[in-house]
Amino acid sequence: MKALELEGLTFAYEDGNVALEEVALSLEIGEKVAVVGPNGAGKSTLLHLIAGFRMPFDGRATVMGRELTPANLKEVRRALGLLFQDPDDQAFMPTVEEDVAFGPRNYGLDDIDGRVARALKSAAIEHLARKNPQRLSFGMKKRVAMAGIMAMEPALLLLDEPTSGLDPKARTELVKMLKGTDRTMLIATHDLEAVAEVVDRAVVLNRKVVMQGTMRELVVAKEVLAEAGLELPPVSKLFSVLHSLGYPVESLPVSMDQAVAEFTRVIDTEGKHLHAHIHEHEHAGGDDAHAHTHRGQRARE
Numbered sequence: 001m002k003a004l005e006l007e008g009l010t011f012a013y014e015d016g017n018v019a020l021e022e023v024a025l026s027l028e029i030g031e032k033v034a035v036v037g038p039n040g041a042g043k044s045t046l047l048h049l050i051a052g053f054r055m056p057f058d059g060r061a062t063v064m065g066r067e068l069t070p071a072n073l074k075e076v077r078r079a080l081g082l083l084f085q086d087p088d089d090q091a092f093m094p095t096v097e098e099d100v101a102f103g104p105r106n107y108g109l110d111d112i113d114g115r116v117a118r119a120l121k122s123a124a125i126e127h128l129a130r131k132n133p134q135r136l137s138f139g140m141k142k143r144v145a146m147a148g149i150m151a152m153e154p155a156l157l158l159l160d161e162p163t164s165g166l167d168p169k170a171r172t173e174l175v176k177m178l179k180g181t182d183r184t185m186l187i188a189t190h191d192l193e194a195v196a197e198v199v200d201r202a203v204v205l206n207r208k209v210v211m212q213g214t215m216r217e218l219v220v221a222k223e224v225l226a227e228a229g230l231e232l233p234p235v236s237k238l239f240s241v242l243h244s245l246g247y248p249v250e251s252l253p254v255s256m257d258q259a260v261a262e263f264t265r266v267i268d269t270e271g272k273h274l275h276a277h278i279h280e281h282e283h284a285g286g287d288d289a290h291a292h293t294h295r296g297q298r299a300r301e
C-alpha cells in the first residue's frame, strides 16, 4: 500500500482557473517529500485537495489505500493532518490546549491529555497552553496549529509552509522534529534549505509536475529552477561560486550540514583530515552554536 497516490489530478476553481493539471504523484509509507514552486503554482490547492476540501476534481486520489470520494471523506481525513498556510484558518477554540485537543476529541481518540502534552512539547509551546490562540503572534499560531496536527498522530502529514513566520530557533526545532518523526509527509515550501535535511525528494509543481528528484538533483537543474521561479539557498549559491572559481565541489550542498560535509570531504582529500560539526552547547549564559574543528594528519600507508 502507498501512503498517497495521485493520478491525472486536475482541478479548476469556480472561476475556471485551472490550478492543477494532470498531477501524478506517489508517496511510499514513511517517505518525506517537498512540493516546491512559485506563488500560485497550486501547492496549497494540492494539499487542500488531498485533504478532501476541494471536490469535485478529475483524476484519482488515494490516501493510505482509500480512494478520496465524498463517501470516504471521514476515513481519509482521519488518516491525515493538514497544516494550513495561514494559521488563522486553523485556531478556533478559546485556549491553546483545548484547540490542540479538539481534533483528537472530535475523532474520539484515546489518551487526550497525553496527546496534548506530547504535541505541546513537540512544538515547544507548553507555556502557551492556557492562552487564547487568536491573540497569539503569527509564528506562535503556526506552532499551535502544528501541535494540533501532531496531537492527531496522523499517518500522513500535509504541511503548507510549516517554517514560514517562525523565528530561527523555532524553525530549527521544527526541522529537527520533522526529521525525527517517521511519519509520511508532503511539505509545501519555499524554504529549500530547511527541508533539505528532512525530505527524501522534491516535486517541482507549476500547475503540472515539472520535475521530481532529490534535493541535490533539483539545485543543479538550472532551467527548472528558473522556470519555477526558485532561487538557490544562500549556502548553495556560495558553493556554486566556489565551484566556478575552481573549488572541487562534488555535490552542491543545500543545507549547512551538507556544506560542512562537503568542506570536510575536500580537506580530507587534500591530505589533511578535518572533522567538523555544528552542535548546541549549554553555557551558563544560554544556548550557543559552535563549529568545532579538529585537524590532524591523515594516516598514510
Ligand SMILES: Nc1ncnc2c1ncn2[C@@H]1O[C@H](COP(=O)(O)OP(=O)(O)OP(=O)(O)O)[C@@H](O)[C@H]1O
Pocket (backbone or CB within 6 Å): 013, 014, 015, 017, 019, 037, 038, 039, 040, 041, 042, 043, 044, 045, 046, 085
Ligand atoms: N479560492 C480560490 N478561488 C479561485 N482561485 C484560487 C483560489 N485559491 C487559489 N486560487 C488560484 O489557484 C492558483 C494556485 O493557488 P495556490 O494557493 O494553490 O498556490 P500556491 O502554490 O500555494 O502559492 P503560494 O506559494 O503563494 O502559497 C492561483 O492561480 C490562485 O490564484
Ligand SMILES: [Mg+2]
Pocket (backbone or CB within 6 Å): 043, 044, 045, 085, 160
Ligand atoms: Mg500556498
